Amino acid sequence: MRQRLVTLLLLLFAGMAVTSGAAALAQDGEVLQGTLEGPDGDPVPEVVITVEGDGQQVGTATSGPDGNWTVPLPAPGTYDVLLDAGTLPEGLRLRDEDDATLTDVTVRPGQQRTVLFPLESGSGEPEAGPGAAPAPPPGPTEPAGPSFGSRLAQLLVAGVKYGTIIAITSIGLSLVFGTTGLINFAHGELVTIGAMTAFFLNAAALGPGLALIPAAVVAIAVGALVGGALERGLWRPLRIRGTGRINLFIISIGLSLFLRHIILVFYGSRPQPYASYTIQQAIELGPIAITPRDLVITLVTLGVLLAVGLMLQRSRIGKAMRAVADDRDLAESSGVDVSRVILYVWLLGGGLAALGGVLFGLSEIVTWDMGFRLLLLMFAAVILGGLGSAFGAMAGGLLVGLVAQLSTLYFPIELQNAWALGVLILVLLVRPRGILGRAERVG
Amino acid sequence: MTAPPRGVLAGTAAEPGVAKPDPLLVVDRVGKAFGGIQAVDVEHLEVQRGVITGLIGPNGAGKTTLFNLLTGFDRADTGTWSFDGRAVAGLAAHRLARRGMVRTFQLTKVLGRLTVLENMKLGATGQRGERLVPALLRPAWRRQEAAIERRADVLLARFKLDAMRDAYAGYLSGGQRKLLEVARALMVEPTMVMLDEPMAGVNPALRQSLLGQITDLADGGTSVLFVEHDMDVVMRISDWVVCMAQGQVIAEGPPSSILGNRAVIDAYLGSQHDEPGLGEQP
Amino acid sequence: MDILVILGDAGRAALGPQAAIYALAAIGLNIHFGYTGLLNLGQVGFMLVGAYGVAITVATFGGPLWAGVLVGLACAVVLAILLGIPTLRLRADYLAIATIAAGEVLRLTYNAGFAQPVTGGVYGLQQFAGSFYATNPISPGSYGVGRLVYSERDLWVMVVGWGAVALATLGLFLLIRSPWGRVLRSVREDEDAARSLGKNVFGYKMQSLILGGVLGALGGMLLAVDTQAVAPNTFNPVVTFYLYTLLILGGAGRVLGPALGSVIFWFLLLFIDSALLQAIGAGYIPAEVLSPSDVGALRFALVGLALVLLLAFRPAGILGNPREMRLEAGAAGTPRRRRKSTQAGSDRERGVAR
Structure with missing residues (x-):
């Protein structure tokens, strides 16, 4: 509730800034987005996606009829992206259950970052093995915990x-x-x-x-x-x-x-x-x-x-x-x-x-x-x-x-x-x- | 032409680095390299007070660079120099100017969007109105400004620029710019003026007037050090000539001694055969 | 389409708080660029520290508004000194890039997550100027005719804003006519010449940077007070480009240039805005060609075009003297071409065009 209020206020002030002409366009709108597609390339609507930063919910979105979803971010930084598997339509599942949460997705200043959730048909047990990586990080997006040397490399x-x-x-x-x-x-x-x-x-x-x-x-x-x-x-x-x-x-x-x-x-x-x-x-x-x-x-x-x-x-x-x-x-x-x-x-x-x-x-x-x-x-x-x-x-x-x-x-x-x-x-x-x-x- | 006080160098030996009876500027081991090339490497040089000293040398001899170093417009790699008995090496350009060492530039630097009179008035030092807070209070500087203006007008008349007094300096001809630059330097009331090729681009009519101004300066007690390529000019007005080549002082002496100097002729012929004047001299 | 509505919108902007804010910041820029020749592209950084000086003092630390103003001014002075020491010795174009970079570093830093407890991060700070409006002597209501109306709140900001513009213009007028102003202009024309005449060029540039920066900070404060909100992304480099456009429009190096330029700039901007929106609304421009949401972008594009055309065809601006301006074309810039030799240089330059 409080979050929503802050967002509302933010929008209000952004609106004021626009009308006052000082910054008619925010130049750096960081965004997380993606398109949900089934294995046959059909868009998947009505799936809920949530973005969290520092354990707090930053925003949420529901994929549209074209499968697109967008979550505006307050700032560049590192976020977790969660797909609510319960909202997936019948007959579709994540290729790997672990893929439901993409951790430590790094968003750079001004970046509109695309992330992907690989989906496949079927509703039984997901297959074992590594799921396809989400959109490969443009910057440093090693999963948490790699050694300093490997991060440096x-x-x-x-x-x-x-x-x-x-x-x-x-x-x-x-x-x-x-x-x-x-x-x-x-x-x-x-x-x-x-x-x-x-x-x-x-x-x-x-x-x-x-x-x-x-x-x-x-x-x-x-x-x-x-x-x-x-x-x-x-x-x-x-x-x-x-x-x-x-x-x-x-x-x-x-x-x-x-x-x-x-x-x-x-x-x-x-x-x-x-x-x-x-x-x-x-x-x-x-x-x-x-x-x-x-x-x-x-x-x-x-x-x-x-x-x-x-x-x-x-x-x-x-x-x-x-x-x-x-x-x-x-x-x-x-x-x-x-x-x-x-x-x-x-x-x-x-x-x-x-x-x-x-x-x-x-x-x-x-x-x-x-x-x-x-x-x-x-x-x-x-x-x-x-x-x-x-x-x-x-x-x-x-x-x-x-x-x-x-x-x-x-x-x-x-x-x-x-x-x-x-x-x-x-x-x-x-x-x-x-x-x-x-x-x-x-x- | 040479007034009595300017004949003082009569007994001085014509050899590089020789001591002068009353040196105003003393240079020691000043060096400057650009990308591995030693542009200036002056072991010792003294410039006599109250006379006109000509500085000659083929292109690239380091004359202008030496000017830049001595006047604080460029930083010397090594060396010290003193002016009027005080060490001034490393001093900022504007401080050197306030101490009485005022230069002009090879390419004139008039302030185009200031009027000729404003150019002149800028030269005066110690102006109260140039400080931020008094500047807001006109009465604090009005009287001083009027005095400066009178002084500027006298100089402008002397340099025959009075007709252009209120024109933008950017509209002056090349020769007039040279005149303005010298006149403006005099507004600083310098002990020594350093002129970098004052005759370049000046038409013959103005040239005569400028020459007269320079000799008048020395007669009035101001020391003059000038770089010039025109040997006629150098020979006519200099009391003493210093010749540089490849960054070093290779010869100095009265004008007559320089003309026949082997090292000078070699320096010019060695670097540039078409340099005017020297080759034909006996 | 209703021309009265368009004129009303445009007129309201031309006299409104925004125009006063930009005029104030542009007077500062005029000192930098118009009189000293400092190509400061980081003026928005001064506005930022001014605005945040007020906002942080009041909203974060609960101090009084007057203390915020002092903090903002102090920040501007400190910024000018920190910025000036490395950059004032640089040539004009290096200085431009260094200052725009400094402005961006400031914006990114105020925007950053770690600064959030103090600056509010991307959310910025709000509601810190209550005491300013509490002192408003104008009784509530709306004033004006037709579309050209202001609330008592707007009017109060305008009185203070245009008052500050008038004071700053008067101060600039006195300074520029003094020997101090003469030195400043000589630095603009040729700093080596000024130096050879015993002027401490660095010192004058620093004074200029501080003075103009303080005016920029005042503009930023007024902006913060006017909107009762600050956020880092308000202070992006485009604001500085706006300031340059209106300064050159009015006439750089002219005492009244910034004020006149700001009024005309905002009039034209809102005129175009309002006219385009009306034309779309009335169907003169099909929505497929231009949607109302494109108008904002188109407005920026037109500002850019105006800047190009102004400098190509009338660099002296409205108040400037073209005769004087022509002197600047060759005199100040192009060191490479003018360095070698005076007479041959001009021929060669023509040769380039061949």
Whole structure:
């Protein structure tokens, strides 16, 4: 009763905040959700699901006619999700009775976490053996009680995955700064556009229902084109007009607001997963358990990072990019076509951001503001590595991802991004130009 | 041209690091490296009070970096230096300026969205109205402000900028900006002005006027240390010339001694064949 | 569609408590950004500590409201100092990212479970401003004409809020015309030049950060008092972006810029809001194209678009002097392009465009 009163009050105040315009949209609505389906893929309605945190009931939901259920959460953290087996329709049961309670489900800031209850037909004794794992945790979600060493290993793996995704999205941000001096606040939206394009092709009701891999390829192309279009249609004309650096920066803030909320209008605020690879069984590799999906994400990002690194080191255009980022005037006077190099930087950055978006959406879920939530971490990565350096961005991204994940060893998970940002401020205190940055001469 | 007090260096030997009769600035073992390259490595250098000292050297010799180190705009890796008899190494730039060591920049730094007069008035030190609380009370600073304005107007007339007095400084021409920057530095009432390439980008008409201003300064007792690439200018107005190459002081002496100096010619020819002036000199 | 209703809604917002709150915080931002050139993207953090200073003092510890105000102001000063020491030596864009990060760290921390006993966590704190309304001299009732009506409660907040805006504007006017303001503007134009003239640039930036931060905190307090509630998610970075939009709309670096900008901003925002809702309600816009729940998002998108267009076409804002603004374009920014050489630089810059 009291709980409900608090919820009611909370809603009331949330409503006030909305009407008063101060925060018309709560940006971080953590949610636990899922879809109940029978073995034949039919939705299962009218099943009661309860979420508990710290032994207290946080919320409850009943699955709708489409089998969907959603429980809004007050905050990120660790929750237990209970399925009331008594409300299951006749002829269905849980594959494993232990699956009725999913313990220690970790929800990260802003995350809309999907959990699954595997159901099968029959009403007799459930079969023995391990039930399919629920939606594999994107972050550290070891069951309670693993050893410190194994938690550390698990978090390292999660940190590398998170970090490489940040790194892959940060390269464009850093190179764009290096070549044009623009700090692009709208870079996060390139990430979202990538994830969204793949979602439309892969899982949207009106979409063609492409497999995820071709959808991702198209998404990368779209991301690159949007990047190139922004350069040619907006940034280059503004540079020619001589718009100052700070004004360009604020314009990018406006662009970010604009794009993000246009996406919100079209996509809606409901987080949605891709159609494939959402449910997977973790494989054990020594002390760590990793789903094939997460393994592939990590390997793909590492491979792409390596390829980009090689391209920057070896290819003509890569060398030209680094040269322009390093010293634009010098590059220009040695005959580099700076304008073309900048266009290529945008194409590359947009494509990589889109790829990062698809992978981020795959590892968590696709939301309208996922890029914006990643943006500050990208900034942290880029600054840690030294603005303008692609390799710095890679190293910085990895560091940010690791810090965010490893902080959960000792500190609450809801603060993981705060720690990553805290590291950013600390590094700026010690090395104002980043770890790999260089000093500039005065005068 | 050389007034009596400026002839004091007549008996000083022309060799690097030589002691001066009345040094204003004394530099010892100042070093600075950028990414493994030793940009500045000055063993010992003294700058005489009340004269015009020219600082020359090929591109990349470390002249501007030395300026930055001495004036507190960059941090030296090693070394000490003293100004007017007091150790000033490590002091913040604004403190050095208040002690009378005022610099200008190679690329002029006028304050574009302040008027020319505001640029000038900013230079005055010890303004009561620059403190937060008195700033709110106009009577507390009105009289001082009026005095500063009078002083600024005199200087503006002297630098022939009085016609631009109320224009935004951003609308001045390149040469006028250089003039304004020197004039503004004088508002600080410096003991020594350090000019970083004052003639760069200044048209011939203004150049003459600027040269006159600089020699007037020295005649008025202000010491001048300036970096310049134009050898004509250096030879005409300097009482003493210091030449740097690869971060080190390789030669110093009266202008005439520098022209024929083997080390100087080598430094210029070795690094850049097209450097004007020196190669052709006997 | 009823144009009177739309105008009434928009007018009510333009003069209402919200506009006063944003104007106050934007005056602070004007000191930072408009006069000192500090690209502070964490202004919402100052609002947060101000609001929570009041809320925590009263709701958690049962102290009086005036003590809460003092605590809020003290928190703003402390935050400015803590934020300023590492960031004020940084270049403008680094500073922007460091400040937005600091604002987010604050929000996440106040939101966190361990802070719940003090801050109320995500639920925030409520009902702490009773004593403010108890002193309301305005007799109960509603005041105004047509849709443009305010309760006595709103009016009391407005009197205090716009009073504070007027005082802050007057103070800023006096300061900016003083030698102190001259130094501040010189720091905005070129801090190395100011330093070479003996000005303690760091000190002035810190004064600016504290002063503007305190005004931000006052805005936050007023927001808390107005809604009688605080919750961390109210203080997300978008609030700072709103402040920048209205500041640039009114004219950054203009004494009256923030107040005028806030009034116009809220008028336009609610005008669009109300007009769209009415158009949907009356069937001019089919519900399939735009549902009422999309209006909020569309409003944000339009704010973003306005910010882009403003800066692209009229960066000086309504009060600004475009002639003066043109000077800023090349003078302050782009160190990379201007560093090398003055004459060749401009040619090269043109070369880029080719």
